[in-house]
């Protein structure tokens with residue numbers, strides 16, 4: 269079999285939407301799985317709506333997700349001469365014609381057709397013009413579509429789909445200003461890039477029969493098509509801003525990891541038994557278009573959070589430390605000079621659902637001037653606490669090796685000596701070190717702070733209680 273060639277063809281009129289990212293991911297996975305090529309094509313023929321900012325945002329989103337491309341990015345706006353050439357080809361072969369109907373005439377015909385209960389499609393006035401007007405009148409170029417028969421394809425997701433050709437219009441391929449239209453450029457590009465499989469959203473199903481007819485007219489091989497269902501919000505309406513963030517990069521900013529996002533997106537439409545956790549490498553092995561379902565996926569933030577928590581918990585602390593740094597600086601914290609950030613991350617990654625939570629959880633390590641949780645202080649700071657904390661401090665300072673086991677040993681010794689339970693000292697220590705009643709384990713915190721900082725915080729609490 270010849271090499272598969274897939275593409276992602278976003279229109280740069282906004283950020284990378286989660287739906288677009290999933291389409292990109294499916295194309296990328298199939299290309300990687302079958303050792304083919306993944307091509308990035310920017311569909312910017314709508315010059316007025318396309319922006320460089322949006323191109324950058326799309327590339328940023330794809331790079332973040334790890335979806336690298338082998339060819340491109342190609343820009344349709346660079347290809348206008350090619351599209352012109354193809355229009356000429358169709359005209360020369362009698363497969364397209366110039367249409368001189370004015371927009372007023374077309375509008376009148378449309379209204380007439382609607383009034384008569386017919387479909388408002390082009391009536392073919394210029395299809396067989398005996399003579400071309402030579403008065404410099406503006407014209408569009410229309411594709412001379414077959415009027416009989418059916419156009420069908422076996423969709424890799426939806427099965428066989430057929431359209432009656434009689435239902436399809438003589439599509440405009442070139443406007444009066446000489447610019448090509450959307451369905452035409454997609455076909456010219458997919459044909460000239462030798463795309464073998466088109467995976468895209470099922471909002472394009474109605475374009476496909478028109479595109480197939482164009483491939484045939486251009487005598488190009490028709491690729492196979494896979495139209496994937498849309499992503500819906502919880503209310504089963506198409507996912508939109510109203511449901512929350514739809515930009516992939518917004519999820520990075522909310523503290524999601526790219527591997528969680530990829531894992532989440534792939535499962536919105538594809539399944540593999542009842543497995544839930546997939547790395548990119550797993551997916552390259554296991555992904556297949558046959559296992560993409562026909563029904564629409566519903567976006568579920570809870571599940572995304574669950575996956576994110578999984579990847580944070582199992583993530584490499586060195587990498588996580590790098591990723592959390594920008595969130596910390598947004599919060600005015602520079603880890604340099606404070607406790608080792610990797611060690612800090614290790615104490616927090618077990619419980620954080622997002623990198624944002626991880627950053628918030630890390631703040632107390634770097635800020636010693638916090639207020640003590642009021643309820644906690646009322647409950648756990650009492651008349652005996654200063655003496656206990658002082659005792660603890662003395663024992664910790666006397667330690668040789670300052671590791672978890674040694675620290676734990678100090679607590680055991682104090683409990684034994686005083687005849688108290690750990691629960692009678694630990695909450696006060698927690699509060700003294702972190703200001704809060706919920707924190708990482710106290711031995712871990714003490715180890716991360718080291719002797720000097722632990723001492724400072726215990727003394728601060730002692731002074732505050734007195």
Ligand code: GLU
Pocket residue numbers: 277278279311454466467468469472
């Ligand atoms: N540019 C189109 C879009 O963003 C994609 C067209 C296609 O994949 O064929 O929806």
